[in-house]
Every structure is written in structure tokens, then in C-alpha cells.
Amino acid sequence: MSDIINLTLSALIDKIKKKELSSQEITNAYIERAEKSKDLNTYITTDFENVIEKAKKFDEKGNFDYKLPGVPIAIKDLFCTNNLKTTAGSKILSNFIPSYESTVTQHLWDEGAILLGKLNCDEFAMGSSNETSFFGNVESPVGKKVVPGGSSGGSASALAAKLTPATIGTDTGGSIRQPASFTGTVGLKPTYGSCSRYGIVAFASSLDQAGPMTQDVSDAALMLDVISKYDTKDSTSVNFKRGDYFKSLSSNIKGKKIGIPKEYRVDGMPKEIESLWQEGISLLKKLGAKIIDISLPHTKYALPAYYIVAPAEASSNLARYDGVKYGYRSEGENLISMYENTRSAGFGDEVKRRIMIGTYVLSSGYYDAYYLKAQKIRRLIKNDFDEAYKSVEAILTPSTPSSAFKIGDKTDDPVSMYLNDIFTVPVNLSGLPAISIPAGKDKNNYPLGLQLIGKAFEEQNLLDISYSMEKELSFKNNLQDWWIK
Amino acid sequence: MSKDKEYLIKRGNSEYEVIIGLEVHAQVLSKSKLFSDSPTTFGAEPNTQVSLVDAAFPGMLPVINEFCIKQAVKTGIGLNAAINKKSIFDRKNYFYADLPQGYQISQYKDPIVGEGSILLDLPDGEKKVGIERLHLEQDAGKSIHDIDPQNTLVDLNRSGVALMEIVSKPDLRSPEEVNLYIKKLRSIMRYLGTCDGNMQEGSLRADVNVSIRKTGDKKLGTRCEIKNVNSIKFMQMAIEYEANRQADILEEGGSIAQETRLFDTKKNETRSMRSKEDAHDYRYFPDPDLLPLELTDDFISKIKKEIPELPDEKKKRFVDKFKLTPYEANILVSDIETSKYFEDVIKNSDIKLATNWITGELFALLNDRNLEISQSPISSKNLSTLISLIKDGTISGKIAKTVFEIMANESKDPKSIIDEKGLKQQSNPKEIEKIVDDVIKENPKNVELFKSGKDKLFGFFVGQVMKKTDGKANPKLVNDILKKKLN
Numbered sequence: 023m024s025d026i027i028n029l030t031l032s033a034l035i036d037k038i039k040k041k042e043l044s045s046q047e048i049t050n051a052y053i054e055r056a057e058k059s060k061d062l063n064t065y066i067t068t069d070f071e072n073v074i075e076k077a078k079k080f081d082e083k084g085n086f087d088y089k090l091p092g093v094p095i096a097i098k099d100l101f102c103t104n105n106l107k108t109t110a111g112s113k114i115l116s117n118f119i120p121s122y123e124s125t126v127t128q129h130l131w132d133e134g135a136i137l138l139g140k141l142n143c144d145e146f147a148m149g150s151s152n153e154t155s156f157f158g159n160v161e162s163p164v165g166k167k168v169v170p171g172g173s174s175g176g177s178a179s180a181l182a183a184k185l186t187p188a189t190i191g192t193d194t195g196g197s198i199r200q201p202a203s204f205t206g207t208v209g210l211k212p213t214y215g216s217c218s219r220y221g222i223v224a225f226a227s228s229l230d231q232a233g234p235m236t237q238d239v240s241d242a243a244l245m246l247d248v249i250s251k252y253d254t255k256d257s258t259s260v261n262f263k264r265g266d267y268f269k270s271l272s273s274n275i276k277g278k279k280i281g282i283p284k285e286y287r288v289d290g291m292p293k294e295i296e297s298l299w300q301e302g303i304s305l306l307k308k309l310g311a312k313i314i315d316i317s318l319p320h321t322k323y324a325l326p327a328y329y330i331v332a333p334a335e336a337s338s339n340l341a342r343y344d345g346v347k348y349g350y351r352s353e354g355e356n357l358i359s360m361y362e363n364t365r366s367a368g369f370g371d372e373v374k375r376r377i378m379i380g381t382y383v384l385s386s387g388y389y390d391a392y393y394l395k396a397q398k399i400r401r402l403i404k405n406d407f408d409e410a411y412k413s414v415e416a417i418l419t420p421s422t423p424s425s426a427f428k429i430g431d432k433t434d435d436p437v438s439m440y441l442n443d444i445f446t447v448p449v450n451l452s453g454l455p456a457i458s459i460p461a462g463k464d465k466n467n468y469p470l471g472l473q474l475i476g477k478a479f480e481e482q483n484l485l486d487i488s489y490s491m492e493k494e495l496s497f498k499n500n501l502q503d504w505w506i507k
Numbered sequence: 508m509s510k511d512k513e514y515l516i517k518r519g520n521s522e523y524e525v526i527i528g529l530e531v532h533a534q535v536l537s538k539s540k541l542f543s544d545s546p547t548t549f550g551a552e553p554n555t556q557v558s559l560v561d562a563a564f565p566g567m568l569p570v571i572n573e574f575c576i577k578q579a580v581k582t583g584i585g586l587n588a589a590i591n592k593k594s595i596f597d598r599k600n601y602f603y604a605d606l607p608q609g610y611q612i613s614q615y616k617d618p619i620v621g622e623g624s625i626l627l628d629l630p631d632g633e634k635k636v637g638i639e640r641l642h643l644e645q646d647a648g649k650s651i652h653d654i655d656p657q658n659t660l661v662d663l664n665r666s667g668v669a670l671m672e673i674v675s676k677p678d679l680r681s682p683e684e685v686n687l688y689i690k691k692l693r694s695i696m697r698y699l700g701t702c703d704g705n706m707q708e709g710s711l712r713a714d715v716n717v718s719i720r721k722t723g724d725k726k727l728g729t730r731c732e733i734k735n736v737n738s739i740k741f742m743q744m745a746i747e748y749e750a751n752r753q754a755d756i757l758e759e760g761g762s763i764a765q766e767t768r769l770f771d772t773k774k775n776e777t778r779s780m781r782s783k784e785d786a787h788d789y790r791y792f793p794d795p796d797l798l799p800l801e802l803t804d805d806f807i808s809k810i811k812k813e814i815p816e817l818p819d820e821k822k823k824r825f826v827d828k829f830k831l832t833p834y835e836a837n838i839l840v841s842d843i844e845t846s847k848y849f850e851d852v853i854k855n856s857d858i859k860l861a862t863n864w865i866t867g868e869l870f871a872l873l874n875d876r877n878l879e880i881s882q883s884p885i886s887s888k889n890l891s892t893l894i895s896l897i898k899d900g901t902i903s904g905k906i907a908k909t910v911f912e913i914m915a916n917e918s919k920d921p922k923s924i925i926d927e928k929g930l931k932q933q934s935n936p937k938e939i940e941k942i943v944d945d946v947i948k949e950n951p952k953n954v955e956l957f958k959s960g961k962d963k964l965f966g967f968f969v970g971q972v973m974k975k976t977d978g979k980a981n982p983k984l985v986n987d988i989l990k991k992k993l994n
Binding site: 102108110115118120121122124219220221222223224226227228254255256257258334335337338340341342344346347348357361381384385386389393 | 559562563564565566567568569570571598600602603604607608609610659661788790791792795796797798
């Protein structure tokens with residue numbers, strides 16, 4: 023059994039295809055481990071009874087040509103799943119059962135995957151430590167009382183703790199890459215428009231993007247093959263020629279030009295992050311890549327711009343949770359008081375904070391000074407990348423300015439919490455693809471990640487570079503299973 | 508416009524001019540909604556035409572309905588307006604129970620259609636009324652307060668239905684001009700097939716902006732907006748009331764507060780709904796779920812090719828080609844169905860007679876029975892036949908009216924009615940001569956009196972002949988023969 027959970031996704035698929043392992047054996051292994059790992063609080067909803075049925079069905083008459091044949095997978099609870107509660111980590115959706123399936127998860131099931139359950143996340147994906155979830159904070163397997171990052175904290179924790187062979191998250195400002203970095207896993211945010219947003223509970227529509235979270239780079243390529251598809255149900259989905267990412271993986275990056283942006287050397291960044299970055303640079307050189315110093319001059323404006331654009335869109339996106347149609351309702355004397363009671367009780371503090379910020383920056387008299395200016399900055403940041411990509415093919419940065427912190431350390435200081443996203447938000451603002459791969463550890467033995475940022479729609483390039491680095495880095499989490507009961 | 512016909516509000520020595528601008532909400536004629544594929548059928552059971560998108564379920568996304576875009580562009584072309592090749596959908600944020608998303612998708616700064624104009628036919632000439640813009644937006648659902656005593660019920664059938672908001676410039680000056688403006692706009696959209704203009708079903712409604720200023724003043728007064736008025740009559744009543752209300756305030760030395768008002772159709776008055784200070788802050792911003800809408804030249808020129816002859820051109824053609832008076836042409840082109848009927852009738856019959864019969868007898872009949880021309884009991888083909896029968900002398904105009912009445916009730920063709928009832932005109936000179944001889948024989952005294960100079964008695968002889976022929980004798984022949992015999 024313990025062998026099963028230690029297999030990567032691709033290794034697992036290999037064994038299923040060779041009939042060395044059945045879907046039921048694998049599913050049972052993950053369920054068993056999940057039952058013993060409840061302290062991590064990774065799951066909001068499990069669907070174990072159904073998944074066992076599905077595994078059985080797959081073993082009886084499944085199609086072994088699928089890309090994910092009979093593979094049990096747990097996913098972030100931001101993806102709507104037909105007939106299974108979808109909460110977005112919020113009280114306001116705590117009783118919501120969709121009658122429809124998100125496009126991205128449908129792609130998983132269409133390739134033979136089966137659903138283990140729904141993973142914890144920050145409420146409406148707003149958070150960097152999975153401490154804003156109505157269903158409680160998630161603990162990281164990398165250390166006791168350590169946050170897994172956020173908002174896809176449940177996904178990262180479950181993946182690192184080997185409760186799912188791979189998973190998918192969503193990334194609005196770093197919500198895949200930062201938790202991946204904190205937990206020693208691989209997290210890929212595809213180009214905006216690659217993966218359909220249909221059926222994903224929206225946080226900030228112009229930034230949200232689903233993506234794979236996996237044990238290694240090949241698994242990320244494999245998952246991307248499955249979930250990246252054009253979708254007419256999402257008007258922002260882009261119909262570009264997608265690669266055959268997994269099959270095309272190459273570790274030959276000789277001559278590739280990689281940019282190193284000087285603006286990502288921020289004040290107060292721990293030495294270990296700086297040296298991790300330097301090691302990454304050396305490694306790339308060793309692999310034959312050409313390192314080029316570049317400048318992304320508007321980087322410092324990215325975080326403030328992000329914290330205007332994202333809350334603005336969120337304030338509007340979350341208006342639909344009003345107690346009228348579905349979800350939690352708290353009665354009131356009239357319509358207005360019903361709204362107030364429902365939304366006061368239904369949303370947590372961080373969500374309310376962002377709704378208020380968003381409402382403020384869109385208000386008449388403030389719109390030009392905040393929202394419009396942020397949009398202009400967004401354009402400048404995108405222009406910085408366009409300019410840089412005239413001379414390089416990808417950019418290497420640290421994923422986060424620090425390693426994972428302790429639960430409760432930053433909850434009273436939203437700004438220091440927001441600073442966690444400093445290296446990841448420029449990517450969302452520009453719609454670019456980026457990947458975080460585990461590259462080292464800090465003095466506490468907590469993982470540290472490096473981020474590679476690519477050109478739009480050139481995920482293959484990103485995967486190839488990280489694949490070649492991964493081989494050399496041979497990172498191991500070596501978790502001690504301290505949480506297992 | 509001549510001075511004495513101006514619509515002015517008089518107070519003491521002051522005269523006030525009324526300035527009116529309209530924001531018309533016209534429902535796009537389309538099978539499905541603006542951003543979802545739910546049907547738009549009117550009068551369906553509540554909440555049966557609602558998709559997950561319309562009800563704003565989590566993760567649902569709007570996808571633009573290309574047909575509605577076409578309809579808006581078509582309407583823009585019909586309004587002689589600039590089509591904006593790039594337009595943007597914005598979110599207009601506000602909370603209401605029948606607004607599931609918590610925002611309405613509309614167009615704010617960059618509408619799909621820019622400036623255009625509409626030509627009004629006033630009794631003493633034409634007047635051009637400016638169009639400021641046309642934009643697309645979603646309709647909201649409906650809150651129903653009077654079914655359940657405890658709760659407000661919500662019907663989302665209309666939620667997401669495509670509306671065109673057509674904003675006029677403040678160019679209208681009287682309730683009558685508003686009447687003509689709405690009718691003309693409605694007529695153009697019906698010609699184009701972009702809005703059925705059905706005001707009873709709410710397909711066409713308007714927000715009416717009213718301000719007044721002393722005659723001669725250049726500066727516009729403070730305006731009040733009367734929300735959501737759904738008939739021309741109510742618009743006119745609301746304007747009348749509102750202009751007088753404002754005049755009373757100004758006359759007493761007061762000032763007009765900019766506000767949104769409601770028209771109470773039962774009390775015939777407008778009432779304050781909310782002041783400028785209480786106006787919503789809609790927090791408009793571009794909808795991130797939708798990319799800017801970009802139209803190609805090809806797309807626009809294809810639509811241009813589909814534009815039919817519109818009322819103004821048709822009117823010109825009717826005047827030029829058929830020699831109708833502008834007045835007659837106006838009547839015939841204002842409704843596309845009427846103009847089609849007319850053109851069908853005149854294919855095989857006299858234009859002048861057809862014009863008179865349609866605008867006279869037929870309109871009276873339809874009016875009487877409250878019918879649209881498309882529901883006319885007399886088909887264009889039958890009316891055409893009737894007119895030809897008058898023209899070729901088969902029946903007289905008077906008999907034709909009898910035949911018309913029978914046609915109206917029995918929907919038969921005029922020839923068979925004439926045959927059945929024996930209404931054919933007697934045009935055989937020998938037969939008429941015989942009857943004339945009889946009449947002369949039977950009235951020797953009157954013959955003598957006539958010959959002695961009492962010319963007026965000629966009518967008496969005509970009447971006698973007609974009586975004997977049940978009015979079927981050809982009047983011209985009767986006249987000719989009588990004259991010959993009596994002289």
C-alpha cells in the first residue's frame with residue numbers, strides 16, 4: 023500500500039495500464055491514508071463511497087487508453103462538481119450542491135479520472151495561507167502548525183501529504199504557485215485563456231486560471247494535456263494550438279535564453295532565497311542555458327495594482343451571493359436587511375475586506391484614481407514582459423519572498439500577508455504562464471520554490487526548462503508522516 | 508414650426524418651452540437571450556425560461572449571442588447612426604432580488620452604436636431628432652409583490668433578455684412630438700424586424716427626461732427623469748403633468764431638483780422616487796468575463812445589405828412614383844404591413860382608388876373591429892379585384908360599398924358576391940333606354956314641368972331609373988339617355 027501513495031501520477035498510470043495495480047487498490051490506498059490524515063484538514067467534502075463504486079466500475083470495464091485511467095483525484099473546492107457540495111471555502115455556499123460540472127473537472131472525468139473529494143481552500147480563493155476558509159485552516163505536512171500557503175492550500179497539503187496523486191487548483195495571484203512552493207510540489211499556472219473558467223467559482227475573472235499541482239514536472243505536463251482545451255462556454259478561452267505537452271517533454275535546454283529580473287531582489291528577502299535563486303541560475307548555466315540580466319521596471323507597482331483589480335472584480339463577482347437564489351440565507355425584516363444579515367454572516371473577514379476595497383475603488387470619484395490607474399499599470403507591467411521577451415524565452419525568479427510561515431503568524435497583518443504574492447501577481451496581471459518547482463529548503467527544512475515565467479501560450483518551453491532543472495535538483499520532501507494517526 | 512403651433516406652458520406673463528429626451532428600452536427580437544441560450548417567449552410559465560447563466564449560478568459565464576449584435580447593428584443602420592467597430596460590455600452593479608448577478612451587463616462608455624437621427628413628419632414639415640447612442644443590455648427579472656401576502660416572488664424569465672437602449676438627444680418639444688418619435692422609431696424597428704414594438708408586452712418602454720426653460724433661453728433647465736413609462740398615452744400625460752409641475756415651481760420662485768420620478772397612471776401625476784443625492788453609484792467597470800466586442804467591416808457591410816427599404820425611402824418612392832400626397836404616403840408607410848398590403852393591392856388596380864379605399868373604408872373597418880392589417884378580413888387580392896371592378900364599370904362606387912361590407916363579413920371574393928347578389932351594374936343601353944321610356948311614360952306631369960324649364964327635376968328622373976334597377980344602372984348611361992330623351 024505505501025508503495026502506491028509514493029508513486030507519481032505517471033508511474034501510477036503506467037501500473038494501471040500494465041494492470042499491475044487496479045483502480046480500486048489505488049483508491050483504497052488514498053482513502054485509507056486520508057482517514058489517517060484528518061488532522062491536516064485538507065478535505066472539505068469527501069466522496070469516498072462513490073469513488074469506490076467508480077473505481078470498481080473502472081476495473082470492470084474501464085478504458086485503459088484514457089490519459090487518467092481510473093486514477094482517483096481530489097480537487098480544490100472551487101470547481102463546481104455535479105451533485106457534490108461545492109463551497110469555495112465559504113459559509114455562504116456551505117450547503118450548495120451544483121447541478122453542473124466545471125469544464126476543467128469534466129475533462130478529468132472524461133479521461134478516466136475519478137473524484138475522491140473536494141479540498142479545502144481560502145474562502146473564495148482569497149488568502150495566501152489557507153487560514154480564511156470557513157472550514158478551518160489547513161496544516162502543511164512539511165511542519166507542525168505550518169501553513170500550506172494559499173489559496174489552494176488544501177490541494178498543496180493533500181498533494182504533499184500523498185492524499186492524492188495529483189490535483190488541480192486555481193491561481194489568481196499565486197494561489198497555485200505559492201502553496202506549491204511552500205509544500206515542495208510543482209504548481210503550474212497556465213496562460214490566461216488556456217483552461218476554461220466555466221464552472222469555477224469566480225474570484226477575479228480577468229486573473230483566475232486553473233492549473234495542475236503535481237509531484238513532478240512530467241505529471242504537470244500530463245495534467246495540462248487533459249485540462250487545457252478551448253471552451254466556447256468561456257468567452258475568454260483562447261483557441262490556440264495546444265501542444266502535446268507530456269509527450270513533447272524535453273530536457274535539452276541548450277542555448278535557451280533565460281532572463282533574471284533585477285527588480286525581484288526585494289528588501290528583507292531572506293538570504294536563503296537569494297542563494298536559492300543563485301543556485302538556480304548556476305544550474306541553468308550548467309544545463310547550457312544563456313543567462314541574461316533583464317529589467318521589469320514596473321514590478322514594484324504590481325502588488326498594489328493587483329490588490330485593486332482583484333478586489334474590484336471580486337466585489338462584483340460575489341454580489342450574486344445574496345441569499346435569494348441558493349446558498350446560505352439569514353432572514354431579515356425586509357430585502358435589504360436579509361441581504362445584510364446573509365452577507366454579514368455568510369462571508370468571512372478577508373472576503374468582506376476585499377469586497378469593501380473593491381467597492382471603494384470602483385466608486386464614482388475614486389474609479390479613475392484607483393481602478394483605472396491600476397489597469398494602466400497592468401498594461402505597463404505587461405509591456406515590461408513583452409519587452410523582456412524580445413531577448414529571453416523565459417524568466418527565473420524565486421516563487422515567494424519567504425518559506426512557509428506558522429499558522430496565525432500573519433493573520434493580523436493583511437499587508438504582510440499580501441506581500442507573499444509579490445513575485446506571483448505580475449504573472450497574473452500579464453496573463454502569462456508560470457511554474458513553481460521545488461528547488462531547495464530553508465534552515466527549518468521547509469521547501470523553497472523557484473518560479474519560471476514563460477511567454478503566453480508557450481507552456482511547453484516552461485515545462486522543458488523546469489523538467490531539465492528538476493532532474494538535476496532531485497528535490498526530496500522526505501516527510502516524516504508526523505500527522506498520521 | 509410656426510409660432511402659434513408651439514407647445515408652450517403659460518404662467519402669467521411667462522412662457523415655458525418643454526425640452527424632452529427619451530431613453531427607449533426596446534426588446535431585441537431574438538429567439539434566445541443576450542448571453543445565454545434560454546428562449547425569450549412572452550407569457551411563459553414563471554421561471555421556465557431560465558438557464559444557470561440567467562440565474563447567476565456560481566461559475567456561470569456569459570457568452571454573447573451574435574444574433575442580438577446583428578439586430579443592434581441593423582437598428583443602428585436604420586437610425587442613420589455610426590456603428591462602433593469596438594464596443595465594451597460593462598457591469599452596472601446594484602442589488603435587487605430580480606437581478607440575480609447583482610449586476611446588469613450593459614454598455615456604458617463604449618456603446619455599439621453612436622450618433623444618428625430620426626425624421627419626424629410634422630403637419631408643417633419634417634423635423635430631425637438626434638439619436639445620442641444605442642447600447643445593448645440585459646433585462647432584469649420581475650418581482651411580483653401581489654401573489655403571496657408574505658413574500659415577494661421572483662420570475663426570472665425576462666432575466667438576461669436583450670434590450671436596446673436608444674437614447675435621443677433633448678430635441679423633442681411636445682407630447683405630440685414624443686408620440687411621433689415613438690411611432691417612427693417603432694416603425695423603423697418593425698421594418699427592420701429588430702423589435703416587435705409591442706408596448707402591451709413591455710417590448711418597448713421609455714424613461715422620459717423633462718425640463719423646461721423660458722422661451723428664448725438658451726440654457727437647459729434642470730431635468731427630471733420619469734422612469735419606465737410603457738405607453739405613448741402615459742408618456743404624453745406624464746410630460747404634460749411634469750412640465751406644468753415644473754412651471755408652477757419656477758413661477759413661485761422655486762428651483763427644480765434633479766431627481767428620478769415615477770408616473771402614477773391612476774392619479775395621473777408624477778411622484779419623486781429618488782433624488783440626485785440618493786442616486787445609485789452603479790460602479791460601472793468593463794465586464795472581465797467578456798472581451799471587447801470587435802466588429803469587422805465585412806460583418807457590418809453584410810448587415811447593410813440586409814436592410815430593407817425603410818419608411819422614409821418608401822414614402823419618397825410612393826410620392827414620386829405613385830403620385831401620392833406626402834400625407835397619404837405617410838399613412839401608408841408608417842406600418843410595414845400596411846405598405847405591403849397597399850403595394851399588393853395596386854399591382855393590379857388603380858393607385859388613386861386603392862389609396863382612398865385603404866385609408867378610408869378599410870382603415871375604418873379595421874379600426875372598428877380593432878384589428879391589425881395583417882388580420883384584415885378582406886385580403887389585398889380581393890380589395891384589388893373590387894377596385895378593378897369599379898374601374899371597369901362592372902359596379903358603381905356605391906354598389907362597391909355594399910360589396911365591401913359583404914366582403915368584410917364573409918371574406919368572399921367580390922366577383923362571386925356580385926354574381927350571387929346580382930349586383931352587377933346594368934350597362935346595356937337598350938335595357939336602360941327601355942326603363943327610361945317607362946319612367947317618362949309614368950310621369951307625364953314632371954316631363955312637362957322639366958320641359959318648361961324646371962331643370963332640377965332631372966335628378967328626379969335619375970332617381971326613378973335607379974329605383975327601378977335597384978341602383979344597378981350605370982349612372983353615366985342613365986344620364987346620357989335621359990338627357991337625349993327629355994330634350
